[in-house]
Amino acid sequence: MRVLAIVISSLFGINLTLLSSELSAEQRFLIKIANVSDWVMEQHLDRGKNMWDERDDSFSGIGMALDNGVTDKGVWWGDKEHIDRSSLAEKKVVLLEGKMAELYPTKGEVKVEVCEPPSKENGWNICIFDLEELKDIVNLIFEIGGGYKPYEQQLAYAGIRNPTGEIERISIRKEAMNENRMKVAYVVPQSEFSFYLAKSDARDWLDKKFPMAYGVGLLVIQRDKDYQFDTDKCLLKVHLNRDELEKRGFKSIEVVLGWRDKGIRDFPSHYMLEGRDRGKSDSGFRK
Numbered sequence: 001m002r003v004l005a006i007v008i009s010s011l012f013g014i015n016l017t018l019l020s021s022e023l024s025a026e027q028r029f030l031i032k033i034a035n036v037s038d039w040v041m042e043q044h045l046d047r048g049k050n051m052w053d054e055r056d057d058s059f060s061g062i063g064m065a066l067d068n069g070v071t072d073k074g075v076w077w078g079d080k081e082h083i084d085r086s087s088l089a090e091k092k093v094v095l096l097e098g099k100m101a102e103l104y105p106t107k108g109e110v111k112v113e114v115c116e117p118p119s120k121e122n123g124w125n126i127c128i129f130d131l132e133e134l135k136d137i138v139n140l141i142f143e144i145g146g147g148y149k150p151y152e153q154q155l156a157y158a159g160i161r162n163p164t165g166e167i168e169r170i171s172i173r174k175e176a177m178n179e180n181r182m183k184v185a186y187v188v189p190q191s192e193f194s195f196y197l198a199k200s201d202a203r204d205w206l207d208k209k210f211p212m213a214y215g216v217g218l219l220v221i222q223r224d225k226d227y228q229f230d231t232d233k234c235l236l237k238v239h240l241n242r243d244e245l246e247k248r249g250f251k252s253i254e255v256v257l258g259w260r261d262k263g264i265r266d267f268p269s270h271y272m273l274e275g276r277d278r279g280k281s282d283s284g285f286r287k
Helices: 038-043 062-068 099-103 190-197 202-209 242-248
Strands: 014-018 028-037 092-095 109-116 125-130 138-145 152-161 167-169 171-173 184-189 216-222 233-240 252-262
Touching (some): 028 138, 038 152, 099 202, 152 216, 190 202, 190 216, 216 252
Parallel strands (some): 171 184, 184 216
Antiparallel strands (some): 092 138, 109 125, 138 233, 152 167, 152 252
């Protein structure tokens, strides 16, 4: 449960080596990824100044709750300082290799001190990198998914920590609904992703699908719906540029993802009660 599966292998031409010694504060750079139930993010949602636009939404206090507020006790709705451990989504975080590695080659060596799953009071999956070893610009791609249950799951919310410390909302949209937004995670079907990944210009296509905000880009892959256990997965692109990170004083990149459960689509009432296929209807962010 909530195991951080890390592939330590040849990735983008980088050697990922586990460090035995502790790194100093100056050397440590953290990539922190949290997976929670969608209602946890709804509980912390601050709708900003424009109630009808997601672009200035944030998730107030969720970062602090993930830092040291995870508890095994029940959490009532108004308690924003704590998160029930059962509300952490069961997802795997994997560094991608293979075809994706071929599309983003780079030189240099990035050393990993440790990659940890959520701890007793902490809700983050944490990878610790040795910033001193980062000689070149590196693009790492993680896959977040899995956690299969007897129903499908969709990515309903996404947030990224900005330089002021807030977790800003990232709109989850199909490209046609982008409206020139920069903070957006595109949704593409699994079949479309597989088709373009096999083409010679796959890198160009992927770059267009990864609008970057604060060094991070998100791409949501909507799984094919032929199997009731299918669930979305999210690709997370992390852009590491040592000069840029040091100039801005960044010591970590933090991403929070909120996952929504959907009932089994083959349940008869989904199809029969209203004479239409309710099981295939989508919620809010997918129209």
